[in-house]
Amino acid sequence: MKLHELTIEKANELLKKKEITAQELTEDILNRIDECESKIGAYVTIDKEGALKSAKSTDEKADFTDPLAGIPMSAKDNICTKNLKTTCCSRMLENFVPPYDATVISKLRERNAIILGKTNMDEFAIGSSTQTSFFHTTQNPWDLSRVPGGSSGGSAAAVASDECIYALGSDTGGSVRQPASYCGVVGLKPTYGRVSRFGVASLAATMDTIGPITKNVTDCAIVLSAIAGQDSFDPTSSDIPVDNYLQKLKNDVKGLKIGIPKELLYHEAVSKDVKDAVLNAIKVYEYLECICEEISLKNAEYAMSAYLVTLAAEASSELGQYDGIRYGYRTSSDYQDLKDFYKKTRGEGFGFDVKWHIILGTYLSDEKYYDKYYLKAQKIRTIIKKDFDEAFKKYDFLITPTTPTTAFKIGESSDDPFKMHMNDLCVSIVNLAGLPAISLPCGFSKGLPVGLQIIGKAFDEAGILQVAYAFEQNNDYHTRRIKERMV
Numbered sequence: 367m368k369l370h371e372l373t374i375e376k377a378n379e380l381l382k383k384k385e386i387t388a389q390e391l392t393e394d395i396l397n398r399i400d401e402c403e404s405k406i407g408a409y410v411t412i413d414k415e416g417a418l419k420s421a422k423s424t425d426e427k428a429d430f431t432d433p434l435a436g437i438p439m440s441a442k443d444n445i446c447t448k449n450l451k452t453t454c455c456s457r458m459l460e461n462f463v464p465p466y467d468a469t470v471i472s473k474l475r476e477r478n479a480i481i482l483g484k485t486n487m488d489e490f491a492i493g494s495s496t497q498t499s500f501f502h503t504t505q506n507p508w509d510l511s512r513v514p515g516g517s518s519g520g521s522a523a524a525v526a527s528d529e530c531i532y533a534l535g536s537d538t539g540g541s542v543r544q545p546a547s548y549c550g551v552v553g554l555k556p557t558y559g560r561v562s563r564f565g566v567a568s569l570a571a572t573m574d575t576i577g578p579i580t581k582n583v584t585d586c587a588i589v590l591s592a593i594a595g596q597d598s599f600d601p602t603s604s605d606i607p608v609d610n611y612l613q614k615l616k617n618d619v620k621g622l623k624i625g626i627p628k629e630l631l632y633h634e635a636v637s638k639d640v641k642d643a644v645l646n647a648i649k650v651y652e653y654l655e656c657i658c659e660e661i662s663l664k665n666a667e668y669a670m671s672a673y674l675v676t677l678a679a680e681a682s683s684e685l686g687q688y689d690g691i692r693y694g695y696r697t698s699s700d701y702q703d704l705k706d707f708y709k710k711t712r713g714e715g716f717g718f719d720v721k722w723h724i725i726l727g728t729y730l731s732d733e734k735y736y737d738k739y740y741l742k743a744q745k746i747r748t749i750i751k752k753d754f755d756e757a758f759k760k761y762d763f764l765i766t767p768t769t770p771t772t773a774f775k776i777g778e779s780s781d782d783p784f785k786m787h788m789n790d791l792c793v794s795i796v797n798l799a800g801l802p803a804i805s806l807p808c809g810f811s812k813g814l815p816v817g818l819q820i821i822g823k824a825f826d827e828a829g830i831l832q833v834a835y836a837f838e839q840n841n842d843y844h845t846r847r848i849k850e851r852m853v
Contacts, residue, residue: 369394370528371848374437374585377531381430388436392421392480395438399482399529405853407504408514408524410443411451412483424478433588433612435478440530442521443484444491445576446565447471450481454567455499456489458688458695458715468565469600470534470576470593477592482530485520489717490685491536491569493517494544494789497780498719505776506548507851508814512773515545515789521579522549527853532580532589538569539673540768540793542577543805547768547817550807550847552586552834553579555793557825558800559604561590562597570680571602573797582844583806583835587611590827606825614828619654619836625661625761630792635770643809643816644767650840651765651833661761663753668746669795674787675730675743676798681720682727688715722783751799758823763833766792768805768817796821804830807843813850815843 369391372380380386396414403409417438424436441447444454446464448471453459467475474481488498496504496519504519506512507527514523518535522545525533535542537555546553554577561576568574578589594608626648631641648658690696690711697710716724730739757764770791779785787794796803801821808818818837822830838844 370398372531373581374433374531374588377437378430378433381436388421388424388480389418391436392417392438395482395528395530402527402529402853405505405510406507406523406527406529407502408485408520408527408529409440409483410453410455410486410499410501410520413450413481416450417480417482420480424480427478432477434474434592436480437531438480438482439474440482440485440521440524440533441471442487442518442533442535444487444536444567445471445534447481447484450484452484452567453500454490455487455501456716456720457500460500460695462694464565466565469562469597471565473593485524485533487520488517489720490567491517491538491541492681492719492723494786495780496520497776498717500717503776506773507853508550509773510852511775512814513548513776515548515773517541518579519545522546522551522553525549525551525579525581526847526851532578532585535577535579536566537575537577537797538573539677539797540790542579543768543793543803543817543819544789546579546805547815548773550815550843551579551581552583552804552806552844553577554586554590554804554827555796555802556590556594556827557802559602560802560825560827561593562600562603564597564599568684570677571684572680573676575797581847583831583838584612584615586804587615587831604825609828611828611831614832615835616832617836617839619651619656619833621655621657622763622833623657623659623761624651625659625757625764627663627666627764627766628660629663629666630766633770633791635788635791636767637771637811639811640767640769640771640816643811644765644818647808647818647837648765650837654836654840661757663757665746665749665753666795669750669798670787670791672743672746672750673790673794673798675739676747678723678727679731679740680727682724682731685720685724688712690715719783747798750795754799754801763830764821766819766821768792768819772811772814772816792819800824802827802830804834806834806838808837809843
C-alpha cells in the first residue's frame, strides 16, 4: 500500500514503529495532490511550506502516542486557519486571512496534526454539488463527469482520492454526509453542540455542525474524539462528557432494535438501486441478529419545507455581516450613497445561489411574513423532533439512504435550487432535529457508491459509530475505493 492510501490507524502504527516519518508521509501526499489536482480540483489553497514545516517539527518531537500526530489532513474553506486563507469559496472573502484558528483547528494543532490546505466548497456552504464555488468545480474521483456532492465536496473528494488522510467539513443540511455518500467515504454529523462552531463561518446558526470525513469508521472515531467537547468560545457547545469513541467500537450489535422510516426509504425520489442497496444493508444487520422493522416518521413530508425556510431565513441574517465596510470584497464601482455601495458590493461579491437565498430569506423573515413562514417552520421542526423522540423510545437507531440517488452529472439541476435541495431529502431532517448521523458506503449502482445513513439519539455518537463499524466489518465496500475509482 502506498503511503497516501494509508488510514489514520495504519499510518500512526508505522510512525510509532519509526518505519516512516511524518515528513515522508506528508511529501508523498503532496506529490499525490500534484498528481490529482488538475483532474479533481479538491483544494483551493495548498500550504506546502507550512505542512512540511509542521511535519519536520513533529518528527523532531518523536512523539506519536496521539493517533493524529504527524497525520496530514485538510479543512473545508469555511473553517478559520490562522495565517492561511479562508475564503468560503466566495469572491466576498477571496483574500481573507484569519488572525486566529477555529477551535477544531486549534485542537488538531495541539495534537500535532499536519494541515495540508483548504478544500473547495459551495459558496458559503450553500449548495449540494460544489459547483457554486467562486474558484472552480470539483470532480468526483469515481467519475470525473459527476459532482462530489456538497457543500463539503472538496473535503470528500480529497479523502476519496487520497489527497489527504482525513478532512473536516461542515454540515448544515447534510453537507458532510451527502458528499461522503457520493464519494464512497465515511462522513459523520455530530449532535448539535457536540463540536465547537467557533471560528467557522456560520450559515444557519441553529443547524450548523462540524464533522469528520474519513476513509473508514475507525478513523472517524479517532477524529471525533479529538474535536468534540465543550468550548467557552461557543455558548451552544455542550458540557456533556466526550466518550472515547475508539474504545467503544466493537463488532457486536446483537439484539439492537433498528427502525427504517418508510417515508424516506420509499420516497419517490429514492432510486431503485439506492433502495435495494439499503435493503441489502438491512439484511446484514438481520444476519448480525439485530431486530429491524419499518416505522413511520409521520411528519417527515414537511421536513424539506421547514429546512428550506429555516436555511434561507438564517442565512440571510448570517450573511448580512458581509457589507464591504469591515473586511472582505468592496466594490470599485462609483456609488451614489451607502445604500448603493452595499448593493454593488454584495451584488458583485456574492454568487447567484447565495443571493437567491438571501433574497428569499429576507422575505420569509420580514415582520409581515415571520409568523406565516419562519415561525411555522420552527413549529414543524419541534413536531419532527417529537417524532424522532417517539421512535427512539422503541428503537436504538434508525437507518435510511443517505442520498436519494448516486452522484449526478456536473451541470444537472444547477439552475433549479429547489431540485438541488432534494439531494438533501434524507439528511436535512436530521439537522432539524439536531441529532447525530453517519454515512458510510453500503453498495454500488453502475459503478458509483451508495451511502447508508445511521441516525442515533442525541449525543450517542458512540452508538452510531459502533453500528457503522459492525456493518463495515462485514463487507468490503470501503476498501473498494482504491480499486475502482477513476483517479
